[in-house]
Amino acid sequence: MTHSLFVNGRLHSVDTDGDAPLLWVLRDHLRLTGTKYGCGKAQCGACTVHADGQPVRSCSLSLADAATSRIETIEGAAGPEAEALTAAWVARGVPQCGFCQSGQLMSALALLRANSAPTDADIDAAMSGNLCRCATYNRIRAGIHDAAAALGDRS
Amino acid sequence: MTDTPPSDTPKRRFRLTRRRMILGSGLVGGALVVGYTAMNPMQVGGALLTAGGPDFDPGPFGPYIRIDADGGVAIVNPQQEMGQGIHAALAAMIAEELDADWDTVRVVDARVNFAAYGPQMTAGSHAVAYHWDKLRKTGAAARSMFVDAAALRWQVPRRLITVQNGVVSHPQSNRSASFAELLTDAARHAPPREPVLKRPEEFRLIGTDRVRRKDCGPKSTGRQVYTQDIQRPDMLVAMVAHSPRFGGMLKRFDDRDARRIKGVVDVFAIETGVAVLAQDTLAARRGRDALRIEWDDSAAERRSSPELTAWYRDIAVGRAVIDATSFETRGDIEQPQTGDRFETTIDFPYLAHAPMEPLDCVAQVRGWDVDIWSGSHLATLDQVQAALTARTIPGRVKLHVLPAGGSFGRRGLMSCDYLVECVRIARRTGHRPVKLMWTREDEMTGGYYRPMVHHQASIVLGADGLPSDWRHRIVAQRLIPVGDNPQNSEGVAGSPYFAAANTLDCRIASPELPVSVSFWRSVGHSHTAMAMEHIVDQLARRARRDPAEYRRALYQKAGATGRLRVLEALCTRAGWGKPLEDGWARGMALHDCFGTIVGQVAEVRLDSGRLVVRRVVAVVDCGIAVSPDQVAAQMEGGIGFGLSAALHGAITLKDGVVQEDNFDSYAPVRMDEMPLVETHILPSTRPPTGMGEPGVPPIAPAVANALFALTGTPTRSLPFGRQA
Known part of the structure; x- marks a missing residue:
């Protein structure tokens, strides 16, 4: 059946069943492949997107449930916090293999939008759902601090 | 990072032919032409691997350096990037000796090409050590060709010419020219037989904090393309049900329910289990879940840890x-043993690699021709295994090496298990490309x-x-x-x-x-x-x-x-x-x-x-x-x-x-x-x-x-x- 899904500011029509995980709708139907499959059971965070501004694991959110929310993926991430994070990621050389980083950035983005000056403990709490097998964690934490500082300087 | 080499224009082809004649006449040796000199065993192997395939154009500066008409320098990374940053280290070696402008140097991943790069195997932490002399000589030789060109144009001694950030200068006469301006002339010069390398204390780039990864942009915006993200026209997605026990063999399976799942296209047995082909990943997964399989565990491992x-x-x-x-x-x-003995034991468990990107591969088999997209780090081996599986010759296998979402050794198997599995499936799809997806569970329980x-x-x-x-x-x-x-x-x-x-x-x-x-x-x-x-x-x-x-x-x-x-x-x-x-x-x-x-x-x-x-x-x-x-x-x-x-x-x-x-x-x-x-x-x-x-x-x-x-x-x- 057909569902309407609001992704990155656009309304999409998706022809599949409502039980389909949002992750596969994004990747296989809408071709938004920045959101990654890593575990399929909300353990790794590689598929993190925003639903009404909240970070969620798209592998464990059904299309039917997602259809009631505004979805934002890495492709649609924009605004000063997103720009500051990307700039910090590049300046710090955060990524290694990079596969988890879309999810890391979406979790970090939700954090920074809610908390403009997060502490280490805030960051650990917000980011502990995102695995990185390359263990880029220290650079991720530093990158979030850098982005917060850059946003603070600007305002 | 993953753009493809420029296609050959008639002009380039002409230049290549001329250069080939020079190379064949023995006037040129050394780093620029590794793999090209006659009687080189690499060339013999390369000829086997590329037989029937397109001839390879090394360009005037050899297979590792491409300089555009506007002077832009692209350095070809023959090794596989799986997170370890090898592309930056190798490019820096060339850029250092070439005295290119590092900030504008691009890195391009090489497709597998034995004739140009020899065996492409990224393993054993060897890439930087292995390429240290070879790539620096490549850079130094190209630099020397630019110096030759400038010396001739300005009629000044070579030794008074300097190169920095892609600009060739003669300070005494205050003349300078960019790589772009000298490109045509430089390409006419022969690379030196023994390029002179810098002493470590002369390095401007190597060993500095300026040598950073070049792939952070795409990897910080979701734009980096991995095998998981590959889409091809008419592509099917495959999943395979493997034996839950090591050494278990397929006895029989019932695919009636699986075939009723919307989107499932085909189900068949292969050497490693039962493959389900579907229109998309979810349908493949659901189809596989609906299979009823009996395994023969007579030769399987049944013990516990x-x-x-x-x-x-x-x-x-x-x-x-x-x-x-x-x-x-x-x-x-x-x-x-006599005296005061110390005795100890230590037990270690099996460990999975668990890279963030679960195993995957895309393959298309069209008769003799095979295309593969994979985060392969034993790329040459993968090419040979794919050819054996598809009953073709390696030269007809185009392996598009993609950055891997981690590997830690899992994508570097001698048996190339998941790639071979993908090719086996792709032989039976009537030329349609297949993306094989392993779930996280497949990867963790799948051994190796x-x-x-x-x-x-x-x-x-x-x-x-x-x-x-x-x-x-x-x-x-x-x-x-x-x-x-x-x-x-x-x-x-x-x-x-x-x-x-x-x-x-x-x-x-x-x-x-x-x-x-x-x-x-x-x-x-x-x-x-x-x-x-x-x-x-x-x-x-x-x-x-x-x-x-x-x-x-x-x-x-x-x-x-x-x-x-x-x-x-x-x-x-x-x-x-x-x-x-x-x-x-x-x-x-x-x-x-x-x-x-x-x-x-x-x-x-x-x-x-x-x-x-x-x-x-x-x-x-x-x-x-x-x-x-x-x-x-x-x-x-x-x-x-x-x-x-x-x-x-x-x-x-x-x-x-x-x-x-x-x-x-x-x-x-x-x-x-x-x-x-x-x-x-x-x-x-x-x-x-x-x-x-x-x-x-x-x-x-x-x-x-x-x-x-x-x-x-x-x-x-x-x-x-x-x-x-």
Whole structure:
């Protein structure tokens, strides 16, 4: 059946069943492949997107449930916090293999939008759902601090 | 990062023909034309691999350097990028000698091409060391061609010409020209036979913080394309149901329900199980879930991990007899040990690689022609295996190498298991491309693990407190089917801790069982460093000596000057011997592998039974650090990877079935468990050595030794706190 899904500011029509995980709708139907499959059971965070501004694991959110929310993926991430994070990621050389980083950035983005000056403990709490097998964690934490500082300087 | 080479224009083809004539006449040799000189065995192999395929155009500056008409420099990375940052280190070597403008240099991933690059195999932390002279000569030769062009144009001596950031200058006459302006002239000059290389003190780029990764932009915006993201017209998605037990064979299957799932296109048996083909990933998954399969377990592994551990222990002490091979023998080993014996054992579990990108591959088979998209790091081997599977010749296999979402060895199998599986399926789709997707569960339960290992040692200390008689047994499956299993004795073989031993008897036994094993980041060192470094701390305590001082004595005796230098720096940087807060302890470990020596000191505390590692100080001697930033990144990554295994990692069997199948039961370190890492690189003028793996081995023993200092209890099995 057909569902309407609001992704990155656009309304999409998706022809599949409502039980389909949002992750596969994004990747296989809408071709938004920045959101990654890593575990399929909300353990790794590689598929993190925003639903009404909240970070969620798209592998464990059904299309039917997602259809009631505004979805934002890495492709649609924009605004000063997103720009500051990307700039910090590049300046710090955060990524290694990079596969988890879309999810890391979406979790970090939700954090920074809610908390403009997060502490280490805030960051650990917000980011502990995102695995990185390359263990880029220290650079991720530093990158979030850098982005917060850059946003603070600007305002 | 992954743009394709420019297509040949008629003009380029003309130039190539002219150059080929020059090369064929023997006027040119050296780095620019590696793989092109006549009678070179590489060329013969390359001809086989490319037979029937397109001729390769090396361009005027050889296969590694492409300079556009506007002067833009693209450097071709022949190795596979799986996170280790190799593209930046290799490009920096060329850019340094070419004196290109590093900030504008682009890196392009090479497609597999044996004729141009020889065997493309990224493994064993060898890429930087292997390419060190070769790529610098390539850069220096191209630079020399620009200097020749400028000297001729300006009628000035070559030696008065300088090159910097892609600009060629004659300072005396205040003339300068860009690479773009000199390009046509430079391309006409012959590369020098022996390009002159810079001395290390002349480096402007190598060894500086300017050598950073070039792929952070796409990897920080979701734009980087991995195999998982590949879409081809008319593509199908495949999943395969594998036997839940190693060695299990397909008996029969019922696919009626599977075929009723919307989107399922076909179901058929292949050598490794039952393949389900579908329009998309979800349908493939649902189709596979709906299969009813009977497996024949008559030849399958049915034991559980405790039984295997007990068997390995029996092998080590001779209660179960399998052939063992000696790898270190000294003195009279028939004599029983006398005196005060120290005995210990350590058990290691199977470990999965669990890269963030589960295994995947895209293949299209059209008669003789095969296209593959994969994060292959043994690319040449993958090309050959794909050809064998598709019954074609390697030259008809186009392998598009993509960056891998991690590998840690899993994508570098000799048997190329998942790629071969994908090609087998793609042979049966009527030319439609197939994306094979393994789920996380498929990957974790699918084998090719770091093997289970048992170490047993019996050591007598001499009057000087140093080991005088060392007997060591290792039990581990072979990583490759032939040979004496040296990949599992590396790190014990040749240890400096044997320096004072008059009697030395080290043997390795290699049991055979259906559980598949393979290379896992740092290979044998992933367990031998733990065994040796933890044993040494226990010996030091027995001899009532400080672990650093005890190591120093042994390194001096062994003449291990490299280790001594790392040890001294490590003690200084880590504040060894200085008091810590109550409840905290330091532990030290040093190990050398892949030519690189790493020392680590971990600060550890037990927080109501939970192990906390707050900080790791690391000292590394990797020769010239081409990219200090990436050396630090690999140290951080290696520590996180090694710590994940040491704290939580174990793949266990129950009745032959793997019990850990996702990140909830096989848990890597998360951000809140990651220690701070301080990396100190020792200055060096030695050619660079490996860095992708050497950060891994010392962390487990450093933590074990800190725990030993805290509690007095040695670690007898990994992961910490779990009985083998």
